[in-house]
Amino acid sequence: MTVVYISRIPDASNLGEFPPLAQAFREDFSSGNWPYDIGDDPSFFSAQALGGPVTWGVCRQDVRNQLIVGDVVVFFAVTFDEARINGEYKFIGALTVRQRIDMNEVFGEVSGIRYDQYLNLLVRPSGTGWEHFEPALPPDHWHDDWMWRICDHTGYRKVMFLQSGGNHRRGDPLVTAGIPTTFAPNYIVFSTDPEQSLVLNDPPLIAAWQRGGELEEWLDTHVAKEIWSLTLAYSHRDHLRTRNRQQPHRQAWADPPFPRDDWFQKLRQATSGLKDP
DSSP: OEEEEEEOOSOOTTOOOOOHHHHHHHHHHHHTSSOOOTTOOSOHHHHHHHTOOOEEOSSOHHHHTTOOTTOEEEEEEEEEOTTSSEEEEEEEEEEEEEEEEOHHHHTSOBTTBOGGGSSOOSEEEETTEEEEOOTTSOGGGSOTTHHHHHBOOTTOOHHHHHHHHHHOOTTSOOEETTEEOOBOSOEEEEOOOTTSEEEOSSOOEEEEEETTOSSOEEOSSHHHHHHHHHTGGGBSSSSSSOSOSSSTTOOEEBOOSSOHHHHHHHHHHHTTTSOOO
16 A cells, blocks of 8 residues: 655646646646646546546656556655645545556457556657657646656666657657567556545545644544555654755655454545535
8 A cells, every 4th residue: 555645736727728637637626626736647537527437647656566466556646835835635535546557458348448548648649659648738748757657667667768868759659768668557547446445535634734743643633544554554654744954855664453344434434524526
């Protein structure tokens, strides 16, 4: 099980025009009704809009590469005020990994689901190969390390992918150091089984942070206590934040001593007074 974060960027203005689904996402994002990540990754908005499962395919490739089918990912969100003096942490939900697929499969048909319509993409087919494409963001916000995020790293260093990505011409096959590049099966598809998934429509506030403090302070509420006891209580650290100011929101790994189904049952009980989507 991992504990992961969605870092919501408060200001989504002046980011340009988008295709219809991306524009709808941008409007929902800007409303502040739900703490989406600015690139819809993980794809909570796309999943809801398109009626498919939540997927994860852009950020934290180091975590995605380690996940296996059956793992549970727990999601928290952090939002900051404009001056980044105060931060609020909310519990989003938890999802079980159902599949690991690569970009070839994303642009095929996996169980009849059109993942190629999702917003959390880094490439799309073009010509005899591929082109860099991130539909939720304007081009000047695209990731320079896009190839590193979706390709097999075996035998390569990150700088090689940065060079290859920078030199890639739209429509050409992906090549690194003169060798055809293989996609990694690290586009994560989560289960939609209600016994193995929980996403809250109104995520509860569970912790707060103020500038100058290293760690967040958890609220003295029933739901906050229960969520902590089901997640960080079984982790190598007891806070969402780390003491590393450069990377305060690294993932934490947890290993509860009871079966996954029992864990989800306890989680549903802890959040039973909250609204699901």
